[in-house]
Amino acid sequence: MKQVELMDVSKAYEKQQYVLDEINLSIEEGEFFVLVGPSGSGKSTLLRMIAGLEDITDGTLKINDKVVNHLPPKDRNLSMVFQNYALYPHLTVEQNILFGLNAKKVNKKEQQKRLKETAEMMGLRNYLKRKPKQLSGGQRQRVALARSVVSESPLCLMDEPLSNLDAKLRAHMRIEIRRLQKRLGLTMVYVTHDQVEAMTMGDRIMVLDNGKIQQVGEPITLYNEPANLFVASFIGSPKMNMGNAAIIDQKLVIEGVLKIPVDPADVATLTKNNGLTVGIRAEHIFQGTSENTTHELEVINVEQLGNETLLTFEIGKELWTAKWLGQWRVDVGDKVPVHISTKNISFFDTESGQLMKPASIINEQEVVAI
Amino acid sequence: MNEMTIHRESLATVDFEKVKKRQRMGSFFKGILFLLPSIVLFSVFLFYPMVRTIYLSFFLTDNSGVPTVFVGLDNFTNIFSSPIFQQSLQSTILFVLYTVPGAILISLFLAVIANEKLRGIGIFRTMFSSTMGISVAAASVFWMFLFHPTMGWLNQLLQVVGLDGIGWLTDPKWALLSVSISTVWMNIGFTFLILLGGLQSIDSYLYESADIDGAGYFYKLRRITIPMLSPTLFFVVTVTLINAFQTFGQIDMLTRGGPQNETNLIVYSIYQEAFMNYQYGTASAQAIILFLIILVITIVQFKLGERKVHYQ
Structure with missing residues (x-):
């Protein structure tokens, strides 16, 4: 069943500048749906439109198969967690959690029952009498979640809820939110600018840029087959290595430096357009063995992460990063043998930015179905 | 070799405590230099007059304010037994x-x-805060015309409705109320501006969150707006309270303390004692009593009020 449906939804301020342009989208019941994009892409606006905090300029918004364009937030039966948590600083944790139930005049016995359950679930039992300023960032975050949970609304909206937490706590809360959503069977619409959050939490992701949908799909699909250059560079860390390329004498020449032989069958499709941009993931620039080394590249920076090593090379004007598993003792200035194959390279049309041909080897090699 | 020994010696002879002390003295001197203008101004216009007032309150004076006879606390006992002062105190409290x-x-x-986001709200905000820019004297003249027994708009309005005119400033029953009404009008500009500023600093997320929770307008007002505004309210109450105790201008312009001393507020009474009756001693005693009243009320307010005020 479709929980949220957007049909040609647009948003414009001052009747001209479209911040969101004809968004079509449907979110299934019980789905964890992530809206991701850089700041200014319109993702928060879209969420606020679903919540009813922003007017919809054009198009139809349906929640539970009912058109809700005209309904105020309280009649849309949803809950929302804000970036800064929006806790009432003058109320205790308990009063904060019960604020909505009081406003809706839920009876006291029911209130206490739900409060107890929620506090138990969120581990807030010992903090009920405290004021928000006496809580740590993570605890405040939990109160905000508790407020959303206690409303028992089937749809929960979250606007960058983790961006005020430090990295360690963020990783922890990611898991907690994900578990909570699964346990309660909530439909979640989650806004973030952090592609790691999007990848790790979402059942499906929508990438938004400049008010336009770039791609909608499962995290792995977005990673393996990015629909255009924007998605390719936005999803994945370190970001996909990009470079201008041309086909000269049956060979792919990247940034005028790297020459890689191409399968003759592909040449026709790849030379159709004028400009060609190629992209290759950092983990697909392999260390070359004596048989398969294709290039020798000079290392200009080394990052030791413990379990893996990031090497940076200069390819024409671009900086490319290779991710090698394990610890590699390489110094800046060394020339290292690498293996780069066209099978790992995604091809994009430079002008439109659209994907022409995804990396072909991924499907055979890396996706392991259990 | 020679240089090294010298270096070592100089290191040993540096007295850190002494250097630190000199630095502290230097920064103290600089601090005093910055404070000097305030210290001078406050001393001349505040501290000296205050001390002088306390001194004078124990004396009888001649016409030019020179103390003549030391009377101890007599000035104070006389004031408290004087029906005029009691009347004045009562009027002040009512006011x-x-x-x-x-x-x-x-x-x-x-x-x-005025905090709603509406088209043209700026016009209303300007209007509501405009009385802040009007001096007490100008406002008093304006109200004098409104209160005029025959030509005043207020009485003309009453006549249109079919009621008898009221002696706004001449009837003892009405005079204090009339002065109060005009004072409220004069104070609105300042209080409005401060309160609007307080309202605008409340995070809009709180209201959005409440909207989603389904809170109604008055529920939001009661549970969010008023508590979040409490520090501003506390400030405004304190300031207007002190101002009200010190009212002088509008009394002097509108009623001159009359009729039958009904509007003879303490500050006006002090003014009369000192500059009409030339009783600087009793005037000083009254001033000290007013000072103590304001001090006690403000302390009580801080003790009681601050507990209920929520600071971010």
């Missing part, structure tokens, strides 16, 4: 009770409605 809640409630109402 404070009329004007402080009146001005704050009206300004709060205006601030809440």
Whole structure:
């Protein structure tokens, strides 16, 4: 069943500048749906439109198969967690959690029952009498979640809820939110600018840029087959290595430096357009063995992460990063043998930015179905 | 070799404590230099007059204010047995009770409605805060015309409705109320502006969150707006209370303390004692009593009020 449906939804301020342009989208019941994009892409606006905090300029918004364009937030039966948590600083944790139930005049016995359950679930039992300023960032975050949970609304909206937490706590809360959503069977619409959050939490992701949908799909699909250059560079860390390329004498020449032989069958499709941009993931620039080394590249920076090593090379004007598993003792200035194959390279049309041909080897090699 | 020994010696002879002390003295001197203008001004216009007032309150004076006879606490005992001062005290308290809640409630109402995001709201905000830019003298003249027994708009309005005119400033029953009304009007500008500023600093996320929770307008007002505004309200109450106790201008312009001493507020009474009756001693004693009243009320307010005020 479709929980949220957007049909040609647009948003414009001052009747001209479209911040969101004809968004079509449907979110299934019980789905964890992530809206991701850089700041200014319109993702928060879209969420606020679903919540009813922003007017919809054009198009139809349906929640539970009912058109809700005209309904105020309280009649849309949803809950929302804000970036800064929006806790009432003058109320205790308990009063904060019960604020909505009081406003809706839920009876006291029911209130206490739900409060107890929620506090138990969120581990807030010992903090009920405290004021928000006496809580740590993570605890405040939990109160905000508790407020959303206690409303028992089937749809929960979250606007960058983790961006005020430090990295360690963020990783922890990611898991907690994900578990909570699964346990309660909530439909979640989650806004973030952090592609790691999007990848790790979402059942499906929508990438938004400049008010336009770039791609909608499962995290792995977005990673393996990015629909255009924007998605390719936005999803994945370190970001996909990009470079201008041309086909000269049956060979792919990247940034005028790297020459890689191409399968003759592909040449026709790849030379159709004028400009060609190629992209290759950092983990697909392999260390070359004596048989398969294709290039020798000079290392200009080394990052030791413990379990893996990031090497940076200069390819024409671009900086490319290779991710090698394990610890590699390489110094800046060394020339290292690498293996780069066209099978790992995604091809994009430079002008439109659209994907022409995804990396072909991924499907055979890396996706392991259990 | 030679240089090294010298170096070592100089290191040993540096007295850190002494250097630190000199630095502290230097920064103290600089600090005093910055404070000097304030210290001088406060001393001349505040500290000296205050000390002098306390001194004078123990004396009888001649016409030019020179102390003549030391009378101890007689000035104070005389004041408290004087029916005129008691009347004055009662009027002052009534005046404070009329004007402080009146001005704050009206300004709060205006601030809440002016805080809505509507087209042209700026015009209303300017209008509501405009009385701040009008001097007490000008405002008093304006109200004098309104209160005029025959030509005043207020009485003309009453006549249109079919009621008898009221001697706004001449009837002992009405005079204090009339002065209070005009004072409330004069104070609205300032209180409105401060309260509006307080309202605008409340995070809009709180209201959005409440909207999603399904809170109604008055629920939000009661549970969010008022508590979040409490520090501003506390400030406004304190300031208007002190101002009300010190009212002088409008009394002097509108009623001159009359009729039958009904509007003879303490500050006006001090003025009369000192500059009409040339009783500087009793005037000083009254001034000290006023000072103590304001001090005690403000302390009580801080003790009681601050507990209920929520600071971010």
